[in-house]
Amino acid sequence: MTQITLRRPDDWHLHLRDGEMLRAMAPETARHFCRAIIMPNLVPPVVTGDQAAAYRERILAALPEGSGFTPLMTLYLTETTDPADVAKAHEDGLITALKLYPAGATTNSASGVRDFDKVRPVLETMADRGIPLCVHGEVVDPEVDIFDREAVFIDRVLDPIRRSTPGLRVVMEHITTKDGADYARAGGADLGATITTHHLVINRNHILVGGIKPHYYCLPVAKREIHRQALLAAATGGEACFFLGTDSAPHTDPNKESACGCAGCFTATNTLSILAEVFEQAGALDRLEGFASLNGPRFYRLPANEDTLTLTKGAPVQYPPKIETGEGPVTVFDPGFPLHWRVE
Ligand SMILES: NC(=O)N[C@@H](CC(=O)O)C(=O)O
Numbered sequence: 001m002t003q004i005t006l007r008r009p010d011d012w013h014l015h016l017r018d019g020e021m022l023r024a025m026a027p028e029t030a031r032h033f034c035r036a037i038i039m040p041n042l043v044p045p046v047v048t049g050d051q052a053a054a055y056r057e058r059i060l061a062a063l064p065e066g067s068g069f070t071p072l073m074t075l076y077l078t079e080t081t082d083p084a085d086v087a088k089a090h091e092d093g094l095i096t097a098l099k100l101y102p103a104g105a106t107t108n109s110a111s112g113v114r115d116f117d118k119v120r121p122v123l124e125t126m127a128d129r130g131i132p133l134c135v136h137g138e139v140v141d142p143e144v145d146i147f148d149r150e151a152v153f154i155d156r157v158l159d160p161i162r163r164s165t166p167g168l169r170v171v172m173e174h175i176t177t178k179d180g181a182d183y184a185r186a187g188g189a190d191l192g193a194t195i196t197t198h199h200l201v202i203n204r205n206h207i208l209v210g211g212i213k214p215h216y217y218c219l220p221v222a223k224r225e226i227h228r229q230a231l232l233a234a235a236t237g238g239e240a241c242f243f244l245g246t247d248s249a250p251h252t253d254p255n256k257e258s259a260c261g262c263a264g265c266f267t268a269t270n271t272l273s274i275l276a277e278v279f280e281q282a283g284a285l286d287r288l289e290g291f292a293s294l295n296g297p298r299f300y301r302l303p304a305n306e307d308t309l310t311l312t313k314g315a316p317v318q319y320p321p322k323i324e325t326g327e328g329p330v331t332v333f334d335p336g337f338p339l340h341w342r343v344e
Pocket residue numbers: 015041106107136217218219220247249250263264265
């Protein structure tokens with residue numbers, strides 16, 4: 001096969017940031033994707049409906065002329081989130097989901113949740129109205145090894161929340177383990193999981209062998225090869241609960257290449273070429289559309305996009321190694337192999 005055409009894909013987990021960074025990043029995603037779930041971990045975070053409305057306007061203003069891109073807004077769940085504000089923002093069509101960050105788990109998560117009992121009323125409201133909860137699933141207990149934090153979160157936090165809030169729709173964001181994939185596929189229609197591009201490509205050796213690679217460092221951190229294989233099987237297996245959320249998370253090079261580098265891989269620019277390569281190698285090119293364009297809308301109860309996107313196979317695709325932004329350069333994720341599928 002030398003050409004494939006899919007429904008236009010969506011990105012169900014994206015960091016666009018704000019200000020100069022947003023201006024540079026909005027076109028990178030809008031070029032290929034129709035919609036994206038916009039993560040709310042700005043500084044300060046997007047907590048209220050009014051803040052989401054204002055952020056949405058800033059995103060729309062950063063899009064290229066004539067872009068049909070739709071940002072799907074989220075609210076950052078805090079211990080003081082008002083259920084009435086959530087209900088109103090959802091009724092107004094302003095927000096699509098809420099995002100749960102355990103306090104301290106990842107970039108800009110200081111306002112996240114420490115005491116899960118405090119968010120119980122919001123979770124009940126969400127369950128009643130079918131508003132999905134997107135979850136960064138890692139415990140922050142310093143006793144728990146960083147490579148075990150996802151699996152421990154499922155047992156200690158996620159499973160109890162789901163049991164005590166029947167009907168709550170949950171997306172396990174950026175799963176990195178076989179444990180995560182197995183839990184997602186056993187969860188029924190109200191549980192989905194996003195998988196990133198980079199976690200299909202790298203394992204923990206890529207970060208650490210032969211010198212530390214700051215541009216491969218993200219959270220949750222990439223795990224052993226058996227886990228990457230499990231994610232690959234999940235993404236390419238045609239199961240409806242798994243869909244693309246790139247977690248494209250730009251940080252400037254000085255912030256990545258530092259004695260205390262930020263977590264996040266920036267993949268918006270070349271994600272579709274990488275995915276086509278990965279799916280082809282897995283003998284599953286025909287399942288790319290399900291993963292990138294159909295399963296996500298189905299979970300979010302939205303129609304699939306009407307227009308299409310075509311990838312053509314040929315000589316290695318050229319993409320910029322860095323995107324220049326008003327805040328500094330951002331390195332584009334290097335999969336470590338040539339990419340042959342070009343987005344037309
Ligand atoms: N994935 C990351 O490593 N970083 C994300 C935050 C997140 O999604 O956890 C970021 O905002 O930079």
